[in-house]
Amino acid sequence: MVESRLTRVFLRLGAGLTLAFIYLPLVLIALYAFNASVTQSWPIDTYTTKWVTAAYHDDGVRQALWLSVRAALGATFVALVLGTLTSLAVSRFEFFGRDAISLVVILPIALPGIITGLALRTTYTTVGIDFGLLTIIIGHATFCIVVVYNNSLARLRRVAGSLEQASYDLGADAWQTFRFVTFPQMRTALLAGGLLAFALSWDEVVVTIFTAGAQQTLPIWIFANLFRPVEQPVVNVVALFVIVMSLIPVWIAQKVTAERPGAVRGAGTAAEASEDEGPEALAQPQDS
Amino acid sequence: MTRQHRRVAGWAAAVLLVGALAFVAAGCGGGGGGGGGGGDTGSQASTAIDGLGTTLDEIKSKAKDEGEVDLVEWPGYADKSWSNQFTKTTGCKVVTKDGGTSDEMIDLISTGQYDGVSASGNASVRLMKRGDVAPVNTDLIPNYADVAPGLKNRDYNSMDGQPYGVPHGRGPNLLMWRSDVVKPAPNSWSAIWSPSSTVKKKISIYDDSIFIADAALYLKATKPDLKIDNPYQLNDEQFTAAVNLLKSLKPNVGEWWADYAKQIQSYANKDVVIGTTWPYQENILKGDKKPVAAVKPKEGTTGWSDTWMIYSKAAHPNCMYLWMNYIISPQANAKVAEWFGEAPSNPKACAYTTDKNFCTAMHANDEAYWKNIYYWTTPTADCGGKGGTCKTQKDWVNAWTEIRG
């Protein structure tokens, strides 16, 4: 350990304070899920569990949850496919415009959601597409591509192309190579990217407002009901439920992509290779 | 060509390609507004909508197949308390989208994803002129006959002699204050426009350009030499005066609200102590035992008279017709009027309100009360046909951005 004892104490303190900062509003949400009053004022006078039963029986929530799941799954799938294709192209080929691809891929997530949403909506009404699950998925997938792309590109760059060449030399065709050599290397990167894409799509609200029409994903349902005082506590219950349930995918992601102490990302010889080239790679600026 | 030149050329080509595609798409699509039948004026528009039944029985059975009606509403107009009953009897599920301002509602309807809208006067005329809403065949809406005659075939809900919807109800924009902070109880809009130190920076104002009319209304009472007659039709001089009045108010405004829940929370927490509101918020706050009071000030006020209108290309026209009939039925009209705090459009509803004095309290049949309530209307360049040049809706919207700063 390079850091002095004092530094470590300060870091622990800083981390603790930041965590407290992050979780304070979430604790508040949990408290308000049991607030008896319909106006969210502080401090809370009486607590009740009636909103939990109300949320359980709420048809709108169930449908919104289901639509959100479908939209997120669809968007993640599209993002995985398109992100993988693009990263394969960029890492394995040299061509005109290669530098620009990273710019175009990141643009949907870098431009504010209201612009993406408004642009897509204007196009849908101009071309005449009906709003629904499809338009929602299109909107979400567009900005989810980048998270898959980045993760898988980083991994593909670390995995030497020579492995694939060796596979060809040994008689495998392109599909076999992909299945047995490339894909296993990329698997965890794709999983991480896919989970992040799912999370982004799950909580997305602005682009969805513009592209969902009359449909309600969970964030839209929350938006519609957060501004209805009689429904506000139910929204807090639902939010709490989602936070708690999100432990599952986040934990799975952690378990799968977690590193053992001392290990460097990558697999087998590729790891060793990147370990060796580490300092030099950092010293020289990489081409994007 | 050098590599650099090739790159630039390639980029130029890509940009031109994208631009060309966009032009083609825009040209083919033919309009950024979507929806609508193209605004018929002069000739009578048809009440026929694709898929709409021609007899009541046909409508009822077709509605069962449709199974859903998508409404753009003012918050609280289609609450579960009465829409669940509607779903039970007709089989049409009620899906709602709340609008905060009339502009928002027009925008939502233009996407073509909704069947109907509860339009105030400053939305209804524009929707009619745009062709986004269709006239209604009142023979297919039995309860229409019971609607108060004074609300039928007005300039905001009919065009070329045809009714374009069913009147829902009407109400005033009120001055509301926290009775434990603002004393004595105010009776004039001067409480806002010339605020005392207790209320400075704690005023809650409606965040829409239509509020310029409220400024004009105050000037009508306090600056008679401006000769303001209709607060929605303002010439250059009157408009500038109203805008300047608003700009001087701005530093004292604690919040600009377009979503009523935000306003309710602010009043509950005393972040604002006075402002303009709908009766809905007053009801909810009083129901939550917060000390508020509201009044129609002596200068009069702006207000709204709402009409349920059907989108001309509604996907579920039969359910929409059944909804329009349902919402003006005495029981439902009573429920929504009491819930929101407005005067019902169907006088028979007065027998069904839980508070037997409700209709009297709302002045449902007291026309004198409504004399100095100016329903929301869209400004027009020809000053509503009275001659002279007035500021247009576009001018109002642009001015609002400047006022907000």
Next chain:
Amino acid sequence: MTSVPYEQPPSREGPGRRLSRFFYRHPRLSLALLLAVPLGWLVVAYLGSLVVLLLASVWNTDPFTSEVVHTYTFDNFRRLFDEPVYRDVAWRTIKMAAFVTVADAILAFPIAYYMARVASPRTRNLLVVAVLMPLWASYLVKAYAWRTILSGAGVLNWALGPLGVSFDGYSTTGLWLVFTYLWLPFMILPVYAGLERIPPSLLEASADLGGKSLRTFFRVTLPLTFPAVVAGSIFTFSLTLGDYIAPKLITSQQFIGTVIYDNHGTNLPVAAAFTLVPIVVMVVYLLVARRLHAFEAL
């Protein structure tokens, strides 16, 4: 082993193998096929949509019905230039985005450093989960919870009460707090990844050469993680630049997002023209970020 003349076995090439060989021999075709769908999606569908929107900025609206009319005009741009309010709003938003980015960067470092270099693997995994979970909590519900915190009668003033201090939470400062809070995980993750990538040998070498903790931090660690900070800043900056929900909840001031939102329905050309501001700002930001190698750190 006797040497046996090697006989070519009968070709067992199926169509899949033939196809694979074809693509191997025609790399440009393979590339085109790989890129066709993604680029088609991004360039035609996405960039095309942006162009369609920007096209609206040279159109007009009917002064009464607010419908878009296809007559070409530069009035909308003239309006944006003439009226000082648009400049004020744009500048206010950019300033806010900068302040939020700086705050998030400062807040992210302690916890990211702790996670990357000090914590045990088990604690690290727990902390990553702890930082990621709030991403799943609805942005709307969090923003509304902050409204309760910032209210005059809210949690913050209740806590500050005994100190005799009162805080006007429904202000630009309050909004800055909310934005800093909302986008913090987007900054922590790249910074954590960036810190993790630094080989321990570098830091040990710096220590060997006599650098104490702070010196090592400013001379070695910070420059090495700078790309990661820029990567995180792409999110904090762009998310603040275009947001309209949080500003409408917390302050009464107009920001780029709120102006676009307020005008998009019945004044689309002006809204579309105004979108050029965040678009240009972000494209420039991305180009600079790419030069600073932030894209590898995302």
